[in-house]
Amino acid sequence: VTIIDARGRRCPLPILDLARRITEVAVGDRIVVEADDPAAAPDVRAWCRMRGHEFVGQGSAADGTPAYSVRRLH
């Protein structure tokens, strides 16, 4: 799974990172954004809705940082 380290990056930078790197994974594969900005939680979900990708779920990285999993759909 491709992981984006967006620690310390303030909104909207985590979703910009996601938008830039989604094409690194094949359609149907997952990419994970690890982001400590609290705005990433609603905004990764909203980005998936607006861009037509699947929000798979929210977990956490080994250090406890929230990790948002996204599946590329197109």
Add this chain to the structure above:
Amino acid sequence: VAGYLDAASGAPIRPEALAALNAAQRDAWADPGRRYGAGRRAARLLDTARQSVADGLGARPDELSFCANGTAALHAAVLGTLAGDLRRRTLVHSRVEHSAVLHAVETHVAGGGRATAIGVDAFGRVDVDAFRAALTVPDINCGVLQAANHEVGTTQPVTELAAVGPPLVLDATQTAGHAEIPSGWSVLAADARMWGGPPVGVLAVRTGVRWRSPAPADEREFGRVPGLPNVAAIAAAAVALEAANRGRDALAQRHRGWIDRIRATAAGWPDVEVLGDPVERLPHIVTFSCLYADGESLLAGLDRHGIAVSSGSSCTASTLEPSHVLVAMGALTSGNIRVSLHHETTEADVEEFLAVFPGVLAGVRDELGAAGL
């Protein structure tokens, strides 16, 4: 105040209210509780203002107390209703209440009370079935609900939920003076700044409703708000409400048209989501969010053009937390802009905003390197 489009943070003071404020500061400076001539003059002015605001809000004068500001009114409304029946310890509220309400709820919970937060749909309207069900628990004290949301303007099903039975505490701060206040409330909080008055909070407690001041005892304001009332500001608040209600329907119609125009235009900007109910909403508030933009840079860009709006984006909050309203709605929180109109807003203000914003947005996105994403 050309370019000021942040009425939901406070409308500019109406000229009639400013004149009343100045006159009252000159003539009615004495303590209205004292029984000499100057005191009686202040008391008369306060009584007249109370009658007028009561008429304007649909209450009786003895149900009304004045306090420092809208936040103080919301705190007293919530905590006073809870204190009115200490055997019933559960409060129900929506997730999109004003932070002043949520902070009062935190105080209640920290003291051992219970609170049930009810979610909202994508427009920001509370789940009416869940709210109704939550009101039927045995130890229910009250429900707390806004007449309309302060960030997105969506109106709430107040009358329906007030009919369930338990007292409903109504946050009318954004609605009073702009639209009809829904019926059925037991306790109401309002804020004169939102209708073009100076900072004055209004607390109304319906006759017969169990309410007890959360503050130490004081005989002022029917025992509901301690300390000397600000008679001059209250007199000005009353004059402002009279003016607001006199012109309300005509102004609301004009605002509705302008907000419809902003909603339609913003929906055509690239990667912009217009939020809130398009129809069942306050006439003067609209909010939208922009992908790949930060609220702080958008506010700064608009400010350079002399345009003042507000934002629920995390970067514009001292806490760095995004707006709890937008989060509850599942909306995009980045690049969030709230535009709110008032009695002095002109069509030119609206057109200027619509002309300037696309360039500001494009500039912010360029800076972030978002082109082509």
